[in-house]
Amino acid sequence: MENIVEITSSTKYFASSDVLANNQVDFAVRxxxxxxxxxxxxxxxxxxxxxxxxxxxxxxxxxxxEGREVEVNxxxxxLRLGIGMVHQHFKLVPSFSIAENIMLGMEPNRFGMLRKRDxxxxxxxxxxxxxxxxxxxxxxxxxxxxxQQRVEILKVLARDVKVLxxxxxxxxxxxxxxxxxxxxxxxxxxxxxTIIFITHKLVEVKEVADRVSVxxxxxxxxxxxxxxxxxxxxxxxxxxxxxxxxxKKGTANPGEKVFEARNITVAxxxxxxxxxxxxxxxxxxxxxxxxxxxxNGQTELVEAVTGMRPVEGGAFFVNNHEITGxxxxxxxxxxxxxxPEDRIRIGLNLETNLDENLVVSRxxxxxxxxxxxxxxxxxxxFAGEVVERFQIAAARPGDSIATLSGxxxxxxxxxxxxxGDPKFIVANQPTRGLDVGSIEFVHQTLIEARDNGAxxxxxxxxxxxxxxxxxxxxxxxxxxIAGEVDPDTVTVEEIGLLMGGSTLDGHAAGEAEEMQTExxx
Amino acid sequence: xxxxxxRKLTNAILVPVLAVISGLVVAGFLILFTDVSPFxxxxxxxRAGFGCRSLDRCALFTTLERSTPLLLTGLSAVIAxxxxxxxxxxxxxxxxxxxxxxxxxxxxxxxxxxxPLFVMLTAMTAAGLxxxxxxxxxxxxGVNEIISTIVLNDIAxxxxxxxxxxxxxxxxxxxxxxxxxxxxxxxxxxxxxxKWGIGFVIAxxxxxxxxxxxxxxxxxxxxxxxxxxxGFALFGGIRNDRAAIRxxxxxxxxxxxxxxxxxxxxxxxxxxxxxxxxxxxxLAVAILGQVHPVGVVLVxxxxxxxRLGAQLGLQFSFGIPRELGGSIIALVILFVAASRLYENNLxxxxxxxxxxxxxxxxxxxxxxxxx
Numbered sequence: 009m010e011n012i013v014e015i016t017s018s019t020k021y022f023a024s025s026d027v028l029a030n031n032q033v034d035f036a037v038r039x040x041x042x043x044x045x046x047x048x049x050x051x052x053x054x055x056x057x058x059x060x061x062x063x064x065x066x067x068x069x070x071x072x073x074e075g076r077e078v079e080v081n082x083x084x085x086x087l088r089l090g091i092g093m094v095h096q097h098f099k100l101v102p103s104f105s106i107a108e109n110i111m112l113g114m115e116p117n118r119f120g121m122l123r124k125r126d127x128x129x130x131x132x133x134x135x136x137x138x139x140x141x142x143x144x145x146x147x148x149x150x151x152x153x154x155x156q157q158r159v160e161i162l163k164v165l166a167r168d169v170k171v172l173x174x175x176x177x178x179x180x181x182x183x184x185x186x187x188x189x190x191x192x193x194x195x196x197x198x199x200x201x202t203i204i205f206i207t208h209k210l211v212e213v214k215e216v217a218d219r220v221s222v223x224x225x226x227x228x229x230x231x232x233x234x235x236x237x238x239x240x241x242x243x244x245x246x247x248x249x250x251x252x253x254x255x256k257k258g259t260a261n262p263g264e265k266v267f268e269a270r271n272i273t274v275a276x277x278x279x280x281x282x283x284x285x286x287x288x289x290x291x292x293x294x295x296x297x298x299x300x301x302x303x304n305g306q307t308e309l310v311e312a313v314t315g316m317r318p319v320e321g322g323a324f325f326v327n328n329h330e331i332t333g334x335x336x337x338x339x340x341x342x343x344x345x346x347x348p349e350d351r352i353r354i355g356l357n358l359e360t361n362l363d364e365n366l367v368v369s370r371x372x373x374x375x376x377x378x379x380x381x382x383x384x385x386x387x388x389x390f391a392g393e394v395v396e397r398f399q400i401a402a403a404r405p406g407d408s409i410a411t412l413s414g415x416x417x418x419x420x421x422x423x424x425x426x427x428g429d430p431k432f433i434v435a436n437q438p439t440r441g442l443d444v445g446s447i448e449f450v451h452q453t454l455i456e457a458r459d460n461g462a463x464x465x466x467x468x469x470x471x472x473x474x475x476x477x478x479x480x481x482x483x484x485x486x487x488x489i490a491g492e493v494d495p496d497t498v499t500v501e502e503i504g505l506l507m508g509g510s511t512l513d514g515h516a517a518g519e520a521e522e523m524q525t526e527x528x529x
Numbered sequence: 530x531x532x533x534x535x536r537k538l539t540n541a542i543l544v545p546v547l548a549v550i551s552g553l554v555v556a557g558f559l560i561l562f563t564d565v566s567p568f569x570x571x572x573x574x575x576r577a578g579f580g581c582r583s584l585d586r587c588a589l590f591t592t593l594e595r596s597t598p599l600l601l602t603g604l605s606a607v608i609a610x611x612x613x614x615x616x617x618x619x620x621x622x623x624x625x626x627x628x629x630x631x632x633x634x635x636x637x638x639x640x641x642x643x644x645p646l647f648v649m650l651t652a653m654t655a656a657g658l659x660x661x662x663x664x665x666x667x668x669x670x671g672v673n674e675i676i677s678t679i680v681l682n683d684i685a686x687x688x689x690x691x692x693x694x695x696x697x698x699x700x701x702x703x704x705x706x707x708x709x710x711x712x713x714x715x716x717x718x719x720x721x722x723x724k725w726g727i728g729f730v731i732a733x734x735x736x737x738x739x740x741x742x743x744x745x746x747x748x749x750x751x752x753x754x755x756x757x758x759x760g761f762a763l764f765g766g767i768r769n770d771r772a773a774i775r776x777x778x779x780x781x782x783x784x785x786x787x788x789x790x791x792x793x794x795x796x797x798x799x800x801x802x803x804x805x806x807x808x809x810x811x812l813a814v815a816i817l818g819q820v821h822p823v824g825v826v827l828v829x830x831x832x833x834x835x836r837l838g839a840q841l842g843l844q845f846s847f848g849i850p851r852e853l854g855g856s857i858i859a860l861v862i863l864f865v866a867a868s869r870l871y872e873n874n875l876x877x878x879x880x881x882x883x884x885x886x887x888x889x890x891x892x893x894x895x896x897x898x899x900x
Contacts, residue, residue: 335768338766340765353760354760354761356761357762360754360757369765369766371750372747381745381746382745382746382747
């Protein structure tokens with residue numbers, strides 16, 4: 009079959025971060041196929057696609073589209089050729105309807121007056137043509153994430169594209185929504201569209217793609233027929249070595265209750281309650297996993313637990329002492345550690361060096377200051393110890409941390425938070441954006457902390473992570489615990505139901521109470 | 530890694546140097562409108578600003594005298610900026626310091642040395658409190674510090690106008706002045722012919738103190754973390770609100786010291802046009818000096834010298850208006866502010882430098898390194 013897209017020798021160097029994101033990458037996609045582009049974070053997949061979509065200008069390399077050499081300097085050029093992209097973060101107007109979003113910038117009009125009816129008709133027709141039913145009048149803000157993504161896809165299809173790039177499309181979806189998306193992708197390919205599917209989840213590649221291209225460290229490792237490769241093969245190509253996909257974990261020995269949240273209510277920045285009357289507890293020596301689709305109040309819950317956000321109601325206890333109104337500093341001194349979801353803006357200060365990053369929670373200790381002056385020598389020695397203990401490659405005391413890889417940055421965070429044996433660890437998305445090797449390391453470290461008697465509250469949207477690390481799992485949905493399950497007996501489907509707002513017997517959460525009273529025999 | 534750090538360092542130097550050169554080039558075009566050669570004019574300007582004919586006729590001493598308030602208001606801005614507060618209140622805080630100095634300079638009787646020390650400490654306290662106001666408003670009520678400091682600048686300047694016209698007015702002359710301060714309050718001058726004296730030394734000491742405070746002390750560490758990444762500071766247990774208020778108080782105190790030294794060491798009294806934008810110049814000094822005490826010292830001297838050179842060299846020798854000096858400084862600031870525009874060219878310049886020195890360019894090195 010002929011190639012619709014052919015990228016030859018694409019090279020892109022980011023001087024500001026000293027990263028060679030694309031190193032003479034060759035990439036070809038056949039017409040009408042679903043082509044998975046896989047690689048770890050930082051492998052260069054998104055850079056390559058941004059080059060194809062005209063968002064980034066490469067240092068060198070050529071793009072051929074339908075056999076002709078083309079210049080793509082702007083997304084407009086890409087769209088004109090017939091290349092569209094759906095980004096990981098949706099770019100929709102929440103207060104507009106589906107139809108208004110899809111037709112944005114190409115509204116049907118007569119003498120400058122909008123023709124709403126034509127707009128709705130056009131969207132309905134489009135949705136029919138691709139078998140993606142939507143109600144054109146619904147507002148985006150009332151839609152679940154999976155539907156929002158469908159709107160994004162329709163928005164691109166409305167521009168009559170031949171090649172559709174999906175950038176990590178499953179990252180924000182529930183397991184059920186993922187299944188639906190896979191059907192949509194297959195269907196689009198059947199109707200003659202070419203799909204480039206960016207992901208780092210190899211199960212999805214197996215499920216949906218015809219061919220797969222693997223990138224590592226800015227280079228193209230190779231392209232293969234999906235039917236002829238196995239997941240371990242792809243994993244090896246991605247990481248460059250054999251990976252252990254299962255982590256070793258002994259049974260937990262839970263002790264006393266270390267942390268407890270009682271009837272907590274937390275508001276988001278606009279004042280709306282996003283955590284409602286939530287209760288949970290963590291005991292010493294166990295990991296409580298909080299599973300849930302992104303945006304169900306996890307961020308606010310963690311901020312409230314760690315003291316960064318006030319609560320509207322309820323109380324927190326550490327070792328049966330109430331800590332509800334205390335500051336971040338007081339909680340940290342009481343033995344709390346926090347691995348935040350955003351290591352770039354919250355977990356680290358990229359403007360300063362390793363030493364100063366490592367003491368932010370302990371610079372007031374007599375070890376690190378005397379008469380109000382920082383003891384630089386002690387800070388530097390501490391940095392050296394952390395670098396050694398946590399094997400932070402490419403970092404030395406006094407170095408800038410801005411150029412470290414994501415994995416090494418996270419090791420800096422872990423090194424700071426887990427030094428000094430914390431009693432209570434709050435970890436929010438601790439492996440987000442990390443490569444497989446670093447994920448292994450983070451997981452091992454958390455399990456070690458648990459085995460040393462720490463209470464660990466693990467919040468993650470990665471179901472696999474929750475399943476493999478947790479000793480107990482609480483599923484959060486719309487700011488409430490939808491159910492607590494045992495990781496050894498629960499299935500992915502069951503958790504998926506809870507994450508999507510249904511109860512385990514298949515009813516929507518809101519109906520649950522009613523059903524219990526009526527359903528009693 | 531190494532190439533990255535090298536590039537960062539060269540950028541820190543390249544930006545101000547390129548800005549100064551670009552400013553001078555454009556100024557050269559402006560000079561073309563007169564019948565003086567631009568090269569001659571700019572040479573004359575630097576000679577008149579930084580030259581030294583003899584110990585009692587030394588332009589450099591006058592430059593150092595005039596750099597003193599710029600240095601201190603620049604340091605004041607450094608403290609505020611590093612704490613994440615975009616305070617432009619140096620003008621008003623300087624005025625408060627000057628008012629305190631002009632008043633206590635004649636109103637109390639104290640022995641020499643004690644007198645100026647007492648005056649400077651009081652001026653710093655008053656100006657520090659004046660800096661506390663916008664800090665407090667920001668932290669408690671979320672009032673934007675840019676707006677509150679602008680308003681407070683006007684209040685301070687008008688307050689000074691009132692004082693020299695009524696309660697502190699010294700005589701019935703056409704211009705209103707406060708009384709001349711006591712001899713005991715005046716600061717030591719090193720050389721006759723200029724007012725270059727102990728005030729400059731105090732300013733240098735202040736630069737060292739600001740450096741030690743911000744980069745070596747725990748409260749300074751808190752302030753920098755709050756300024757560089759407030760999310761990180763909050764996460765680590767630093768009280769951002771306290772750091773912000775502390776930064777504003779210290780920033781005000783240093784600006785107040787500038788006002789006090791101007792009164793005690795140069796003018797000995799105030800009139801209603803006392804400041805003439807010394808506070809605002811401090812902002813430019815801080816920005817061009819890379820928001821660092823060392824940069825501030827160098828840039829303050831450069832600014833003072835260019836101004837003096839424009840006045841003595843251009844105006845007196847060639848009849849070119851001395852405002853050209855101000856234009857050059859304004860152009861330099863403009864080119865610094867626009868550094869984003871030529872950041873791409875900075876990269877290109879880096880490539881030229883690499884080629885000239887026979888090194889590989891960054892892209893080539895990166896490609897080669899990865900094999």
